[in-house]
Amino acid sequence: MEYAADDTLLKFPEGTYRLNTGPNTHIELDEYDALGLVGENSNVTFKFTSGTDGYKDIDVTNIGNFVYENIDWDITANDCAPGFAVRARDHLHIENLAVRGRQDKNGGFTLQPGIANASGEGYIKNFSATDGCEIGSVERNGVLVASGRNNGTLRFIDCHLEEFSNNGIYAAASGGPIQVEGGTFRNSEPSQLRFSGEGSYVDGATVELDISKMPREYGEQIENARGIWWETKNTTPLRSGGEIRNTDVVMRNAGPPPLEETSPNSSAGILIPSGGVTIRDSTVRMDITPRPAIHAQGPLQSDLPEPYRVVMDNVTVEGSANDWAAVQIEERPGSVIRGCEFDIGYRNGIVLAECDDSTVENTTINSRYGGGRPIVLWGTEASIDNVSTNSDNPLPDGSNGDSIYGPSPVGGGGETEPREDVLTIDSGGSQVEYTVAASEGIEKSTANGASIEDSDTISRSVAVGRTGENDPDSYILSGELVVLDIEGDATVTLGGRRVEPNGYFDNVVTVNGEDSRSEYTLATSGVLNKTGANGATVDNNDTVRGSTAVGEVNDDVDSYKFSGELVVLDVSSGVNVTLNGRQIDPNDYFDNVVTIDGSDSHAEYTLTTSGVLNKTGANGATVDTNDTVSETTASGQVHGGIDSYKFVGEITDYNISGSADVLVNGKPI
Incomplete structure (x- = not known):
């Protein structure tokens, strides 16, 4: 913004302000001591256009004190799901932000708040996003507190979130307390509230699964819902404890009309897989058979600090659910x-x-x-x-x-x-090699009769191993399953349900610039996409075109999931690069990829490079026998198709006869 400056309050008079944001157009505010954006009354709206990025359309970083107040969002345009990422050093205040419109863009979040300093505080008051997204077809967080983004205390006061496909508030990896006071959190999957830890609490909230309260026709089944998921992950040290008090949790209907057909995969009203908790002066209603109202599983992490007991004081449990138990507490x-x-x-x-x-x-x-x-x-x-x-x-x-x-x-x-985050690979006694990666973390487990072998290795959130002759292998995943490659015949289950490896990527490559800065280019022979695996950030300044990625790391990490093989890898400095958890040498790979795209045309071409040149299937190319390579010169033709070459050095000459797009490392030339 043109008028942003230190110690500045930007006031917006009544009216609607059109924001032309998108993948290459963001509002970026950073490096100020204090800055505020405030509407002068309750009738101020930012109206977003189509093509929003979904992650950081408004990106606030490294501001000492930041205030955002009395400015609503209109996101009713098509292909519109803006993301508000804000990380202040000491103080954050967001108040009276209502999001109007259904989010129709896959991936990302509506709000990602964070405080850099442990002594800092953030207040999010009267934030509402009740139209959510289309569960089953669009993947969105309501509020995401990502790993490494928050060290202070975040307090959510009288907020209202509904119908998000990737949690209402997802803050399990927060490094500081998460505090919810009042508010309504309804009909999101897989949980309405997901966090835990000392100093964290839920106080006076309404937490509900009840599809009859959805204000529109609902065609997709909520398959796996919880009320409160009291969980901690990916923090150092791990966080345990906290309270749920004066809160009503209701689990009524979990299936499509007729509503009596409830989903057997929905979970407890309060599910506690890790940290300890005190629940008091609250009511939990469970009408979904056979799920318990409160279920404390054995603590998942071996190094979880005490206390991890469960205390229930003046709690009412009711509902029509049958079978097994109303309250189940294990290993506490x-x-x-x-x-x-x-x-x-x-x-x-x-x-x-x-x-x-x-x-x-x-x-x-x-x-x-x-x-x-x-x-x-x-x-x-x-x-x-x-x-x-x-x-x-x-x-x-x-x-x-x-x-x-x-x-x-x-x-x-x-x-x-079954625990929803347990992945099991069962080869029935034969030896099968595999690669598994999660978006946030992974650890070995003995669940489902699995054995733990030293030969199965884990590097951050990637596991590479081989099943034994008798026992399966199991892992506890943090976040989402992003890579699953099985070389052989095996049955793979996640949360007790069978998954097909063909539905996932095969590999993950990570460029680790946590202690340095580097620009990079990489390309694969198959499909390529960004991922948060291995602690990576998903940045807007990193671009993917076809199966070529160009970006930079600067005290952070970038990761990509892909199928096929890594064919190009060029980095500008000595950063650490890993492929499926193992360090690789960029000198073993080609540095660049050139693509001649004749998908909608016909062209003949000749190109020459200053270094080694070879054919590749990168960016959807076919490897044809009628295209020839002689030393550092390639000649061929495209007719409704794509040709690609990996090479070292530079393109010194090329000639195109006909119409085709030529791209080097994803950029047109």
Whole structure:
């Protein structure tokens, strides 16, 4: 913006302001001590045009104190889903921002806030985006707090988010506390709120899955929804703890009309896979069979700091769901349930599995039919005091349970849902080689009977290995599965559901410039796309055309997922480059790729380079026998097709007879 400067407040009078943003046109604000954008009244709107980038259409970086207030967004244009990325050093204040319009662009986020300094604070108040996106066809975050973007405290006050396909607020990798006060979070997948950690809390919010409240015809099934996903990941150290208080969580309908056909893949009202939590003065309603209202899984991370117990104080659990358990807590010693009231329908009430030294006291557990066991102990000694029930089944005496109390829900036993982030490769006894990459992180696991082998290696978020003769291999993924390459015959499941490797990319290449700066060019023989694997940022200044990427790293990391082979790799300085987690030498690859694109035309050509030249399938090219290479000169023709060559040095001469586009490293010449 032309008038942006230090210690400046930019005021916008009443009216609508057209913003022509897009992949190459962003509003960038950085390197100021203090800056504000404020509407003078409640009738100020930024109207975005078609072709927005989806990530950083408004990009605020390295500003000491930043204020944005009383300016709404109109995103009703086609191909319009702008992203607001803002990272202040010390203080951030966003208030009264309403987003009007349904986001129809895949990838990215609506808001990505962050505070650089641990002592800093950010306030997001009255931020609403209730039209969301088309779940099932468009992938969008409502709010994303990405790994490494936030070290301070972020507080969300009276916000309202609905119908996002990649979480309402996704802040599991935040390095500082996330605090939600009031607000409504409804009908997003796979969760409405997703974070945890000391100092984090949800207070006075409404968290809901209820498709009958969607204001439009809904054709896609929400297949895998949670209310609150109390999770931490990718922080150093890992974060544990926090509170959920004075909050209503409701899980009613999870399938398309007729709404009675609920989705069996939807999860708990409150799912706790990692950090500890205190839940108090709250109500959780679960109407989806067979899912528990509250499910604390065994902590996923081996180095998770204590406490990771679960405390429930004055919590009401209700709903019509049946089967297994209303509340299930696994491997959380010292957990406490007190002053609670459970209406368990026709199923078990509380299951404590491997939770020694736990307590259930001053609690009522009633069944409408008198069936189900009020408390199930498995591998657990617990104190049970002043618990009332109308169940026909007795309370346990507090000692270790045995088979009469049912199978173990830990480690795959019992009737419990598979963990959504567990990937298992089962080759049925044969040896199969594989490459797996996640968008944020990956770690080995013994889930589903897997073995952990030293020969299976992990580099950041990429795993390369081989299945054993008897046991499968399993991994816990953070973020999304982005690369899956299987050399051989194997069954692959993610969250218990089978996935086909053909639906994923085969490789990931990473340019690591965390301690340096470098420009680079890379090209592959197949499809190429950006990814956040290995801690990478997805930047607008890095461009992809066909299967050629040109960009730069400057104290950050860039990654690309691709099929085929890496055919070109040129870097301007000595940065570290890895392919599927293994370091590679750019000197082993060609430096450039030239493409003659005659997709809609016919042309004959001759080109000469100053160095080695060879054919390649990069950028969708075919490798034809009628195109010839003699030392450093190539001759051929394109007729409704594409030819590409990888080479070292420069193009010293070329001649085109006919009509075709010629590109070097993705740029027309």
